[in-house]
Amino acid sequence: MSITPLLLKHIFKKRATILYPFKEREKVHLPEGFRGELKFFREKCIGCGLCFRACPSETIEMSVDEKGKRPIFYLDRCTRCQQCEEVCPTKAIELTQNFETVYFDRKSTIIK
Amino acid sequence: MSIKIPIGPQHPALKEPENFTFTLDGEYVVKVEARIGYMHKGIEKLMESKNYIQNIPLVERICGICNVAHTICYAQNVEYLYEKPIPRRAEFIRVIIEELNRIHSHLLWIGIAAHLVGFDSFFMYTWRDREVVMDLIELLTGNRVSTALMTIGGVRRDIDDSKAYKLRKGLDILEERTKYYKKIAEDEKSLLVRLRDIGRLTPAEAIKHSAVGPTIRASNIKVDVRADDPYAAHDEVPFNVITYDTCDVFGRLMVRIDETLESINMVRYCLDHMPSGPIRIRLPNAPPPGESVSRVEAPRGEDIHYVKSNGTDKPYRYKVRAPTLGNLSALIEMLTSKGDYLVHVADIPVVLGGIDPCMCCMDRSVKFIDPVKGKEWSLTWEQLKLYAKRKWEKEGIKAKCP
Amino acid sequence: MGLINWARRQSPWLLHFNTGGCNACDIEVVAALTPRFDVERFGALLKGSPRHADIMVVTGAITGQVKNRLKRVYEQMPEPKFVVAVGTCCISGGVYRGAYNVEHGLDTVIPVDAYVYGCPPKPEAIVKAIEALQNKLKALEAK
Numbered sequence: 001m002s003i004t005p006l007l008l009k010h011i012f013k014k015r016a017t018i019l020y021p022f023k024e025r026e027k028v029h030l031p032e033g034f035r036g037e038l039k040f041f042r043e044k045c046i047g048c049g050l051c052f053r054a055c056p057s058e059t060i061e062m063s064v065d066e067k068g069k070r071p072i073f074y075l076d077r078c079t080r081c082q083q084c085e086e087v088c089p090t091k092a093i094e095l096t097q098n099f100e101t102v103y104f105d106r107k108s109t110i111i112k
Numbered sequence: 113m114s115i116k117i118p119i120g121p122q123h124p125a126l127k128e129p130e131n132f133t134f135t136l137d138g139e140y141v142v143k144v145e146a147r148i149g150y151m152h153k154g155i156e157k158l159m160e161s162k163n164y165i166q167n168i169p170l171v172e173r174i175c176g177i178c179n180v181a182h183t184i185c186y187a188q189n190v191e192y193l194y195e196k197p198i199p200r201r202a203e204f205i206r207v208i209i210e211e212l213n214r215i216h217s218h219l220l221w222i223g224i225a226a227h228l229v230g231f232d233s234f235f236m237y238t239w240r241d242r243e244v245v246m247d248l249i250e251l252l253t254g255n256r257v258s259t260a261l262m263t264i265g266g267v268r269r270d271i272d273d274s275k276a277y278k279l280r281k282g283l284d285i286l287e288e289r290t291k292y293y294k295k296i297a298e299d300e301k302s303l304l305v306r307l308r309d310i311g312r313l314t315p316a317e318a319i320k321h322s323a324v325g326p327t328i329r330a331s332n333i334k335v336d337v338r339a340d341d342p343y344a345a346h347d348e349v350p351f352n353v354i355t356y357d358t359c360d361v362f363g364r365l366m367v368r369i370d371e372t373l374e375s376i377n378m379v380r381y382c383l384d385h386m387p388s389g390p391i392r393i394r395l396p397n398a399p400p401p402g403e404s405v406s407r408v409e410a411p412r413g414e415d416i417h418y419v420k421s422n423g424t425d426k427p428y429r430y431k432v433r434a435p436t437l438g439n440l441s442a443l444i445e446m447l448t449s450k451g452d453y454l455v456h457v458a459d460i461p462v463v464l465g466g467i468d469p470c471m472c473c474m475d476r477s478v479k480f481i482d483p484v485k486g487k488e489w490s491l492t493w494e495q496l497k498l499y500a501k502r503k504w505e506k507e508g509i510k511a512k513c514p
Numbered sequence: 515m516g517l518i519n520w521a522r523r524q525s526p527w528l529l530h531f532n533t534g535g536c537n538a539c540d541i542e543v544v545a546a547l548t549p550r551f552d553v554e555r556f557g558a559l560l561k562g563s564p565r566h567a568d569i570m571v572v573t574g575a576i577t578g579q580v581k582n583r584l585k586r587v588y589e590q591m592p593e594p595k596f597v598v599a600v601g602t603c604c605i606s607g608g609v610y611r612g613a614y615n616v617e618h619g620l621d622t623v624i625p626v627d628a629y630v631y632g633c634p635p636k637p638e639a640i641v642k643a644i645e646a647l648q649n650k651l652k653a654l655e656a657k
Contacts, residue, residue: 124562154613176538
C-alpha cells in the first residue's frame with residue numbers, strides 16, 4: 001500500500017490553510033496564558049529592582065525620575081520568558097496577547 | 113585526478129552553517145574534511161557572569177529544537193548541589209513536556225528526511241500533523257517552541273482537568289496518523305530505494321566512534337539513558353528501548369517512528385497516574401560549594417552537563433557536551449568509500465541528515481586560524497595559561513593563580 | 515514601469531540564511547511554508563541561490579566567523595533587494611548580549627528593511643511581515 005489512496009481521499013476534504021491576515025483572524029490559536037508583548041503600569045511600580053535581577057538579556061535598566069527609581073524597557077532585547085512578571089510584588093508588568101509585532105525601526109520600542 | 117567540492121555555509125541542503133569539503137574520484141566520495149565553528153557564540157563564558165536564575169533562559173537557547181532536555185539537565189544539576197528532593201508531581205509534569213518535545217522533534221526529522229530525498233508530499237503531510245503537537249505545547253506553556261516551564265525547585269505552571277482532556281484528544285489523533293506513516297514507510301518503493309543500504313555503520317564501528325542516540329540504536333546496540341540511569345519520573349513510567357539491526361538510514365527512520373509511538377503511551381500513563389501536591393519548593397539564592405554532573409536523553413542522544421560552584425550566586429564553571437559531538441566522527445566514517453562500500457555524491461544530503469545534526473548545540477572552539485598569513489594552530493591548556501599570564505603582565509596586572 | 519513594479523511586488527522570492535543562532539526561528543520560517551500558514555499564497559517561493567532571490571530572510575545571532583560570508587552573499591543578490599530580520603537575536607543580540615563572539619544586531623553589518631520581534635515569533639507574524647513589506651512598497655510607489 002502506498003501513499004496514493006491518501007492523496008485521492010484528500011481531493012474531497014476541506015482546506016487546511018487558515019486565511020490569516022485577510023479573513024479568519026479568530027481561528028489563530030491564542031490560548032489563555034500566551035506570552036506576547038510586554039506592558040508596563042508606571043503607577044503600580046515601587047522601584048524595588050527585583051525585575052532587574054531576574055532578567056537574562058539586559059532588557060531592563062534602572063534609572064531615577066521625579067517619582068523615584070523606575071525601570072526602562074528596551075523591547076528589542078526581550079525574550080518573553082515571563083520571569084519579571086513572576087517576581088514583581090505589585091503586578092506592574094504584564095505580558096499581553098499581542099503577537100503581531102512587526103516594526104520598521106528600532107527606536108519606537110523603548111518604554112520609559 | 114581528484115576534484116574537491118565545498119558544501120559551504122549557505123546551501124539549500126543544509127539548514128545550519130557548517131562547511132564540508134569532499135574529495136571525489138569520479139562519482140564516489142573518497143575523503144571528507146569538516147570545518148565547524150560558525151555557530152560558536154561563547155555561552156559558557158557568558159554563564160559565569162549571570163546568576164542561577166538569569167541562566168535558565170540562556171541554557172534553554174543552547175538549542176531551539178531540544179530545549180527541554182537542556183533545561184531539565186540544568187535544573188537537575190543545580191538541585192543535586194542543594195541535596196533536596198523536588199515534589200513528585202513536578203517530576204511527572206517534567207516527563208510529560210519532555211516526551212511531547214520528543215514527538216515534535218521526531219516528526220520534524222521525518223519531514224526533513226523526506227524533503228531531502230525529494231518526496232515533498234510526505235514532508236507537507238507530516239508537518240501538518242506536527243501542528244497538533246505544537247498547539248498542545250502552546251496550550252500548556254504559552255509559546256510553541258521555547259517552553260519556559262522549568263525552574264530550580266520544580267515547574268512554573270500546572271495541568272488542570274480541561275487541559276488534560278484536550279491533551280488526550282490530541283494524542284488519539286496523533287497515534288492514528290503515526291501508525292499510517294509507519295505503514296507507508298515500510299511499503300513505499302520510492303523511499304525504500306533511496307534509503308536502504310545508505311550510510312552503513314557496523315556495530316563495531318559505532319562503539320569505536322562513540323555514536324549516541326538513534327544512530328547507535330539502529331545498529332542493534334541497546335543504549336538509552338532513561339533505562340540505564342533513570343532520572344525524574346522515569347523509574348516508574350514503563351517503556352521499551354527500540355533497536356533495529358539494519359545499520360542504515362532506513363533503520364534510523366524506523367527507530368524514530370517507533371519511539372514516537374512509545375512516547376504517546378508514556379504521556380498517557382503519566383496523565384492517568386499523576387499524584388497530587390505542590391509543584392515547586394523555594395530554595396535559597398546561592399547553593400553550597402561543590403561539583404555535580406547530570407545526564408539526560410535528548411531526542412538526538414545523550415546530553416551531559418557539569419557545574420562547579422564556590423558558594424556565591426553565580427556559577428564558577430559550567431560545561432556542556434551536546435549529543436551531535438559524539439556523532440560527528442561516526443558521520444565522517446559513514447561518508448568515506450572503502451572496499452566494496454561506495455558512497456555516491458547524490459547520497460550526501462541524506463546521510464548528513466540521517467544523524468539529525470544539531471550543530472548549534474555542538475560548537476565549542478578548537479582551533480586558531482589566521483586568514484592573512486594562512487596559518488592554523490591549536491594550544492594546549494598549559495600553553496594557554498602561559499599566554500594569558502604574559503599578556504596581562506605586560507599591562508601591569510599580576511596573576512593571582514599559579 | 516508600473517506593470518514591472520506590480521509584477522515584482524506580487525512575486526517576492528525568498529532566500530533563507532541562518533547565521534548561527536539557536537535554530538528556533540529557523541524552524542518557524544520553514545513552518546511558514548507548510549499547509550497551515552502557507553506563505554506561498556503571496557507568491558513567495560523558497561530558492562537556493564542568491565542570484566534568484568528578492569528578499570533575504572536572516573535568522574540567528576551573527577557570529578564572528580559568519581560576518582564576511584554574510585556580506586558576500588548579500589552582494590551577490592541582484593537589485594532591487596530587501597532584508598527582513600526575524601527574531602530578537604538578529605535585531606539586537608538577544609540573550610547572547612555581552613558574549614565575546616556575537617554582534618549587537620544585523621544593522622551593523624547590512625541595511626535592514628523590516629524587523630519581526632519574538633523569541634521565536636509565531637509563523638503568523640512572519641506571514642504578516644511579508645504582507646507589511648508589500649504594502650510599504652505599494653505606498654512608496656504611489657508617491
